[in-house]
Amino acid sequence: MIKKLAYLFGGLTLLFGLWGFYDRFAHGHQNANYGSYVVWGLWVAMYLFFAGIAAGGFMISTLDLLFGIKIFKGTGRVALWGSLVCLAAALISIGLDNGHLFRIWKVYLQGNPFSLLFQMVWGYTIFGVISVSALALASLQPNSPWLKPLMAVGLVVSFFISGAVGALLGVNASRPFWHVGLLPVQFPVFSLASGAAMLLTALGFFGREDDENRPQQLWILSLSSVVLLIVKIYFMWADYSQSMYGNVPMNVEAVRLVLFGEYWWAFWILQVLVGSLIPLVFLVQRKYATHNHWAGWMGILLLVGYAVARGLIIFPALSVPELEALVHAFSGPHLTFHYFPSLMEWAVTSGTIGIAVLGFLIGSEKFNLFSPTPKEA
Amino acid sequence: MSEPKEASILTKVASEVFAGVIAPALENAPLIQAAEDDVLAKEDVLVRMERELKRALKKTPAERRWVMVIDLRRCVGCHACTIACVAENKLPPGIVYRPVLTEEIGKYPNVTYRFLPKPCMQCENAPCTPVCPVNATYTNEEGVIVVDYDQCIGCRACISACPYASRTFDFGLNYTDKTIDGLAMTLGSKQAGKYETAGAAFEYGERRERKHEQSPIGNVRKCHFCLHRIKEGILPACTTTCIGRATFFGDANDPDSLVSELIAKPNVMRLKEDLGTEPRVYYLV
Numbered sequence: 001m002i003k004k005l006a007y008l009f010g011g012l013t014l015l016f017g018l019w020g021f022y023d024r025f026a027h028g029h030q031n032a033n034y035g036s037y038v039v040w041g042l043w044v045a046m047y048l049f050f051a052g053i054a055a056g057g058f059m060i061s062t063l064d065l066l067f068g069i070k071i072f073k074g075t076g077r078v079a080l081w082g083s084l085v086c087l088a089a090a091l092i093s094i095g096l097d098n099g100h101l102f103r104i105w106k107v108y109l110q111g112n113p114f115s116l117l118f119q120m121v122w123g124y125t126i127f128g129v130i131s132v133s134a135l136a137l138a139s140l141q142p143n144s145p146w147l148k149p150l151m152a153v154g155l156v157v158s159f160f161i162s163g164a165v166g167a168l169l170g171v172n173a174s175r176p177f178w179h180v181g182l183l184p185v186q187f188p189v190f191s192l193a194s195g196a197a198m199l200l201t202a203l204g205f206f207g208r209e210d211d212e213n214r215p216q217q218l219w220i221l222s223l224s225s226v227v228l229l230i231v232k233i234y235f236m237w238a239d240y241s242q243s244m245y246g247n248v249p250m251n252v253e254a255v256r257l258v259l260f261g262e263y264w265w266a267f268w269i270l271q272v273l274v275g276s277l278i279p280l281v282f283l284v285q286r287k288y289a290t291h292n293h294w295a296g297w298m299g300i301l302l303l304v305g306y307a308v309a310r311g312l313i314i315f316p317a318l319s320v321p322e323l324e325a326l327v328h329a330f331s332g333p334h335l336t337f338h339y340f341p342s343l344m345e346w347a348v349t350s351g352t353i354g355i356a357v358l359g360f361l362i363g364s365e366k367f368n369l370f371s372p373t374p375k376e377a
Numbered sequence: 378m379s380e381p382k383e384a385s386i387l388t389k390v391a392s393e394v395f396a397g398v399i400a401p402a403l404e405n406a407p408l409i410q411a412a413e414d415d416v417l418a419k420e421d422v423l424v425r426m427e428r429e430l431k432r433a434l435k436k437t438p439a440e441r442r443w444v445m446v447i448d449l450r451r452c453v454g455c456h457a458c459t460i461a462c463v464a465e466n467k468l469p470p471g472i473v474y475r476p477v478l479t480e481e482i483g484k485y486p487n488v489t490y491r492f493l494p495k496p497c498m499q500c501e502n503a504p505c506t507p508v509c510p511v512n513a514t515y516t517n518e519e520g521v522i523v524v525d526y527d528q529c530i531g532c533r534a535c536i537s538a539c540p541y542a543s544r545t546f547d548f549g550l551n552y553t554d555k556t557i558d559g560l561a562m563t564l565g566s567k568q569a570g571k572y573e574t575a576g577a578a579f580e581y582g583e584r585r586e587r588k589h590e591q592s593p594i595g596n597v598r599k600c601h602f603c604l605h606r607i608k609e610g611i612l613p614a615c616t617t618t619c620i621g622r623a624t625f626f627g628d629a630n631d632p633d634s635l636v637s638e639l640i641a642k643p644n645v646m647r648l649k650e651d652l653g654t655e656p657r658v659y660y661l662v
C-alpha cells in the first residue's frame with residue numbers, strides 16, 4: 001500500500017515537474033523569482049538539501065559496508081542507493097539553476113582550482129564514481145577486498161563535499177549571516193542528520209517485515225536522528241543568539257526575517273513544529289520509533305524540516321540589502337529583496353523530488369536492495 | 378588681483394546664448410571667490426579628462442590604473458548617469474550597472490537628500506573573481522574587472538560574493554517583450570524590438586545579438602568602466618553625461634591627472650573600506 005502511494009506521489013510530482021522543466025528550457029530563467037539581489041533561490045536550497053542527503057547517506061552506509069556493524073547489516077546498499085538518487089537530484093537542481101548549464105564542461109577543462117565551486121564539481125564527480133563503484137561491488141562482490149578501502153575514501157570525500165557546501169556560503173565575507181567559522185563545520189552534521197532521516201524513512205516504509213534486525217535498526221536511527229536534531233538546534237541557537245547579541249545590523253535583520261519577518265511561518269510551523277518538535281516527541285518513544293510506518297513518516301517530517309532549514313540559511317542572508325538604499329535605487333524585474341519561489345520553480349523542484357522518489361523505488365526493486373544479502377538478489 | 382572666477386565659469390560651461398544674456402548683468406556684480414578645489418573654475422573637466430585619457434592610452438595597459446572619483450557634493454540625483462549607462466550598454470530590464478542610491482536624511486522640516494552613484498568599485502582586491510569556477514570574471518591588465526560572456530556559466534557565485542551588489546544577472550528579458558506590434562518602425566517587439574535585440578551593445582568591443590539563451594543572456598553583467606569607449610579615447614558614458622560634473626575618470630598612475638589630484642584630498646572615502654576590497658572608485662564627501 002505504502003509503496004503504491006509512494007509511486008503515486010513520485011508520478012504526480014514528476015508530472016507537475018515536466019511542465020516546470022519545459023518552462024525552464026523554453027523560457028530560461030525568465031519565470032523564476034530569484035533575481036540579482038536574492039540571487040539564489042529554491043533550487044539552490046534544494047541542492048543543499050539533496051547534496052546533504054547524498055553525503056549523509058554515504059556516511060550512514062559505512063556503518064554496514066566499512067565498519068561492519070552487525071545490526072546494520074544489509075542497510076548499506078539501501079543508504080548508498082538513496083545517496084545516489086539524491087546526488088542526481090542535487091545535480092539537476094543546481095544544474096538548472098545555472099545560466100549556461102551546457103557549459104559545465106568548462107569547469108573540468110578550463111576551471112579555476114581555487115574556486116570552491118570548482119572543487120565541489122570535482123568532489124561530486126569523485127564522490128559519484130566512488131558511490132557507483134561501491135554499490136556495484138557491494139551488490140556483485142560483497143567480499144571484495146576493494147570495498148572497504150573504497151568506502152573509507154568515500155567517507156572522507158563525503159565529509160569534504162558536505163563541508164564545502166557550507167564553505168561556499170561561509171567564505172562570503174560580505175554576508176555576515178553566513179560568514180561565521182561555524183557554518184561550514186555544521187554542514188557535515190546536517191548531512192549526517194539528513195542521511196539518518198533518509199534511511200529511517202526508507203527502512204520504515206520499505207524494510208522487510210520479517211527482518212528481525214529492523215526494530216533495532218529503526219530505534220537506533222531514531223535516537224541518532226534525535227541526537228543530531230538536538231545538535232542542529234544547538235548550532236542554530238549559537239548562530240542566532242550570537243547574531244542577535246553581536247548586533248551587526250545585517251545579521252540581526254537576517255535573523256529577524258527568519259524569526260518574525262517574511263519567513264516566520266516557514267521557521268516556526270515547518271522547521272520547528274513539523275520538522276523538529278513532532279518527530280522529536282514520537283522518535284523518543286520506542287513504540288513509535290520502531291513502528292514501521294510511524295518511523296517512516298517521522299523520517300519524512302525530519303526531511304521536510306531539513307529542506308526548510310536549507311532555505312532559511314540561503315534566503316534571509318540574501319534578503320538583506322548590502323547597502324540599504326539599494327532597495328529603491330533602481331527598479332525592474334528580478335530586482336527585489338523579497339523572495340518567494342515562483343510556480344515554475346516549485347514545479348522544477350517537484351519534478352526533481354519525483355525523479356528522486358521514483359529513482360529510489362525503481363532501483364530498490366531492480367537491485368533487490370531490501371533483501372538481506374546481495375546473494376539472495 | 379585674481380580673475381573673476383564665476384564669470385569664467387559661465388563662459389566655459391553655459392551655452393553661448395545663455396552666457397550672452399547673463400554675463401553683462403554679472404559684470405558689476407560682486408563675485409564670490411570659488412573654492413580652491415573647484416575644478417570647474419579652471420576648465421571644463423571633461424576637456425581635461427579627455428586630454429589625460431589620450432595621454433594614458435599612449436602607455437601600455439599595465440602602466441595605467443583607471444579610477445573613478447565621484448563628488449557627492451556635486452551629485453544632484455538626476456540619474457542621468459544611470460540612464461546613459463543603460464543606453465550605452467543597451468541594458469535589458471533588471472540589469473543595472475550604476476544605480477544612484479538615494480537617502481533621505483533628517484526629520485521634517487530639516488530634511489535633505491543624499492545621492493550616491495554606485496558603479497562597480499573595480500576592487501583591487503576583488504572578492505568576486507576568486508569564486509568564479511571557470512575564470513570567467515577576472516581583473517584585466519588595466520585593473521578593470523571584466524566578465525567573459527562566452528566563458529561564464531551563470532552560477533552567480535560572483536554576485537553573491539560582491540559586497541556592493543554591483544553585479545546583475547541577465548534573465549533574457551527585453552523592454553519590448555509582449556508589446557503590441559504596430560505598423561510604425563517604433564512600435565512593438567517585432568519592429569522596435571530590433572533595436573534591443575540586434576547588436577545588443579558594444580560591450581568589450583563585441584557585437585552580440587540577444588537571442589534565446591545566448592550570451593549575454595544567462596550571464597552575470599557588470600560595469601566595466603566602458604572599456605570599449607576608453608579604448609577609443611572616449612570617457613565612460615556616465616562621466617560625460619553627468620550634468621553636475623560630479624564624476625571624474627582617469628589614470629591614477631599619472632601624477633598630473635585630475636583624478637590623482639582628487640584622490641589625494643583628505644575628504645576622500647571609499648565604500649566599505651573595512652572589507653579590504655580596495656575599491657578603485659573614490660568618493661569626495
Ligand code: SF4
Nearest residue numbers: 497498499500505539
Ligand atoms: S564592486 Fe563587486 S563586482 Fe565590482 S570588483 Fe568589487 S566585488 Fe567585484
Ligand code: SF4
Nearest residue numbers: 509529530532533535
Ligand atoms: S556567474 Fe559567471 S562570472 Fe560569475 S562566478 Fe559564475 S561563472 Fe564566474
